[in-house]
Amino acid sequence: MTVTIAAPYRNDTPYPFCPGCGHGSILDKLDEALQRLALDPEDVVIVSDIGCAGLSDQYFATSAFHGLHGRSITYATGIKLARPELTVIVIMGDGGTGIGGAHLINAARRNVGITVLVFNNLNFGMTGGQHSTTTPEGAVTSTTPGGNLEHPLDICATVGVNGAGYTYRGTSFDADLAARIAEAITHPGFALLDIWELCTAYFVPANKATRRSMEATIDGLGFARGVLMDRAVEDYGTAYRAAAAALPSRSAPTTIPIEFTAPLDAPVALLVAGSAGAKVRSAARLVGEAGIRSGLWVTQRDDYPVTVKTGHSISEVMLSPTPMAPMGGAVPDVAVVVSEDGLRKARGVVGRMQPGGLVVTIPELASLETAAEKVIVDPAAAPGRIAKAALALVLLTIAARRRHLVSVEALRAAAAGPFAAENLAAIEAGVALSP
Amino acid sequence: MREFIDGNTAIVRAALDAGCTFFAGYPITPASSILMAMMRQLPRVGGVAIQGEDEIASIGMCIGATLAGARAMTATSGPGISLYSENIGLAIMGEVPLVIVDVQRLGPSTGGATTVSQGDVQFVRWGTAGGFPIIALAPSTVPEAYHLTVRAFELAERFRCPVFVLTDKELGTTLTTVDSEALVAEPVAARVTGAAGTPYRYQPAAAVAPLHEFGRGTTVRFTGSTHDEAGFITKTLPTVDALNRHLIDKIEANRVEIELVDADLQPGAKTLVVGYGITGGAVRAAVAAARGAGEPISGLVVQSLWPVPESALAVALDGVERVIVPELNPGLYRREIERIAGNRTVIGVERLDGELLSPQQIREAAA
């Protein structure tokens, strides 16, 4: 049947659906709703999913986005977030609702201000009448020849309990459908209409389905009909912009001045090996920043388990008079071994260190094997108590002084920041303990 | 003034400097710090950043936002690229400008989340159905991560296609000293948009029509199905053929414009080392060391991985008898070099244990 409906929302192309297919009736109601609202078609985007329902956008003279199966809500979300002033309407089948279920729930939860029309014909029309997440129990489809054993998804309840602003359940036969669609489009938050309808090619012949049997199924499931949710909520994108307005401008990069001279004339590879959660990385970074303040080019590569507060924490710091890219194969010239966790991980490379190298560690680990010079530092010999989290920086200060990596002045300058007092105390303890 | 930053930070700064206004991503090591920084910074410059419910949603939101006028980027690692796959095809088919950062980690599967790899170099090229081309850039240093990200935005706008920035765990997360002045770029030109005529144009095949955005005074049709120039689904053979050839030719016929390499060629050298990404550091060091030892050698660090920079490679291969290709994967890019190296010997240096290659390993292969 060729239906030509007045511009501007419907174009003059006839629908491609099978005779009696509910999709065309719902689209007529959508057209009616758009006419009621008299929206500028240039500011309306119909985002269609896949399947027979997904063909719908082509019969409208609005803007259109036809993407992937089940993902229409993600495109609609992107469009609406980028341009909250656009009216964004999603048309998806029950198939798209199933495969894209996570998007449905999350768009509802965020209250992205889009309107979702679910063309719920209880099966996959386009691919041959397979069952979907909304196929009623007992229904026969091409993939449930003995009757469906799965319970159908209550779409309205699902999005409703998760924050949706507006929900409606009905059928393509509802006299007030155009009014409800218009109401949903006007709602500022996430609005969804679960519209049950007949797939005359598959579901109807396989189940002798009629308008009456479909309505009886809805009632039999205990699924309510009509407007099920209508609450005042704000569109996510609008709320986002309001929150953003209060923010300061973009953060400026943290720059580091060069205020000391570089004592090194060749690259030095420094390894710090300790326990996760014991400030190994931040101590290594402090030494690195002291190097940068001294005109050196520093890189710092960290290795730690994904569970960041347990196990080892290793930092490899390269201090170089010229820029150096990270690369493999470096054996440290200087190693600071702070704990058993660190040694377990670093034993191999420490064992390969050259006689000219230096290892600074604590009495408990004094027996570690290396050809490098070993300096054993007893934290108990310090004038004050040294916290576990300060030990890496204490030992690093000792190593830096002994090998003239960076000066104590440069370390002190790099110690600024939220933990300046603790860092300065650790540096002073390192100076006091230096052999 | 100097700074101590990692590659992920440089990419975020580049994106903001390039006028990125939309970001959507899902947390994954070693790319998460890009998401976190974009969530923090983008709203401060009038943009929108969102953590998607998964990677499919994230790239989908980026595509939708771009059609509505945003300049979008997303960032992930191998497992996330796997989930991007179908939408990468949509962005190719719908001619959507989009920057996709892949901070590579050791795979397959969950693999090594905190471990370096270059295992996605072929994946980004062939990671969606159909085999159609994309553009991929691979920085080898933190300043390059900045400049190639800016370039990725330019190329995405110019060619209306997904442009990958391929980094890795080490480049992404190793703190590096940079000169502040080295991280400055000319602003990326505002998007040239169209409103007149059709949203797609297939002739001449290598030309790229301006993007039509939603809500700019005209209606716009966008689809991932084979479509005519007006954006209506079609199966008309000549139209489908013209569309698909256009998707190929707009990139392949303009490959010279996209080519980017850092060539360090020594006249008369019989050995050429070709690397890319994080391995570029070891390549440059190996070349310097070999020359220091009096061995003539040429080096080439490829910055535009896809399309393969064949003219720059042809120049570098001239007079060379042996090509060494070090990479952190089982010789994946080596096959591209072998394809164009003729009868030259191509030697791979591979590392698959999650550690970086050393200059020494490259020199041993060259010995």
Ligand SMILES: Cc1ncc(C[n+]2csc(CCOP(=O)(O)OP(=O)(O)O)c2C)c(N)n1
């Ligand atoms: C990722 C993916 N998987 C499968 C398909 C095949 N497919 C096309 S339409 C469809 C189901 C459509 O059913 P529904 O959403 O209910 O729409 P209807 O045809 O019933 O209107 C499927 C599975 C696809 N296009 N993409």
Ligand code: SF4
């Ligand atoms: S197959 Fe079903 S859903 Fe598709 S057009 Fe025919 S009746 Fe409608």
Ligand SMILES: [Mg+2]
């Ligand atoms: Mg269906």
